[in-house]
Amino acid sequence: MGVLVLGLAVAVAGCSAADQNSSGARPVGQGRAPGFPRVPAPHPALSQTITHGLGGAGRICLTVDDGDCADCVGGYVEFAQRSGIHLTFSPNGVYASCWSPHAGTLKPLIERGQVQIMNHTFSHRDLRRMTEAQITTELERNDDWVVKTFGVTTRPYYRPPFGFHNSHIDGVAAGLGYTRTVMGDGSYADSDPITPEVLIGMAQQYLHPGVIMLGHANHPTVLGCFDQIQALIKQRNLSPVTLDEMFGTSRATG
Numbered sequence: 663m664g665v666l667v668l669g670l671a672v673a674v675a676g677c678s679a680a681d682q683n684s685s686g687a688r689p690v691g692q693g694r695a696p697g698f699p700r701v702p703a704p705h706p707a708l709s710q711t712i713t714h715g716l717g718g719a720g721r722i723c724l725t726v727d728d729g730d731c732a733d734c735v736g737g738y739v740e741f742a743q744r745s746g747i748h749l750t751f752s753p754n755g756v757y758a759s760c761w762s763p764h765a766g767t768l769k770p771l772i773e774r775g776q777v778q779i780m781n782h783t784f785s786h787r788d789l790r791r792m793t794e795a796q797i798t799t800e801l802e803r804n805d806d807w808v809v810k811t812f813g814v815t816t817r818p819y820y821r822p823p824f825g826f827h828n829s830h831i832d833g834v835a836a837g838l839g840y841t842r843t844v845m846g847d848g849s850y851a852d853s854d855p856i857t858p859e860v861l862i863g864m865a866q867q868y869l870h871p872g873v874i875m876l877g878h879a880n881h882p883t884v885l886g887c888f889d890q891i892q893a894l895i896k897q898r899n900l901s902p903v904t905l906d907e908m909f910g911t912s913r914a915t916g
């Protein structure tokens with residue numbers, strides 16, 4: 663699979679280490695939730711790496727990775743519900759116990775396009791150390807879990823754990839229908855514990871039109887920052903959108 667690289671990858675996709683559970687192969691999920699079409703077939707194509715969004719009309723893309731902290735996942739879900747702000751989550755199936763309790767709350771938000779889920783692999787391990795078969799399992803097992811839990815596919819978007827990827831990994835992913843490797847060009851720097859002052863400083867630095875912002879549902883610092891982030895978005899006339907909304911893709915097509 664050839665690789666078409668659009669944009670320069672930047673190393674702001676750091677995440678905390680996940681459990682090192684082994685993963686077994688599973689078929690791609692074919693589930694369906696009320697209000698959703700049957701999960702579409704993969705559409706293998708050339709790979710694109712996305713590092714920056716389309717910033718027209720003040721659009722920004724807020725992405726939230728991992729989810730190894732149950733309170734943090736719950737806080738983000740509650741924030742989405744009360745603020746109406748559009749978010750893209752990148753959960754790992756290894757943290758299913760943190761995400762699954764919120765499936766009932768998230769499904770309606772996903773159905774109306776306020777929330778999107780992208781693939782971040784099942785086990786959150788370095789894909790550069792894996793065989794093609796292992797990379798395939800990491801992506802398909804996570805999509806299978808997302809389909810079963812939330813009723814939608816993650817295709818065509820995936821984010822490599824720690825931001826570690828190369829043309830081989832992207833080629834394997836694109837062959838499975840993950841044709842868009844989502845990096846980013848802004849970060850709260852909250853993959854490790856930080857103070858609220860640092861997190862808000864990062865928000866002030868990076869929340870500008872077109873940014874693809876990386877956050878994590880791993881440490882509770884962000885829970886005390888939601889109101890300030892929301893105020894900053896309003897003050898700057900920013901419009902948070904999902905990846906689908908920014909790039910014109912859809913859950914029905916995948």
Ligand SMILES: [Zn+2]
Pocket residue numbers: 676677678727728782786823824
């Ligand atoms: Zn991560």
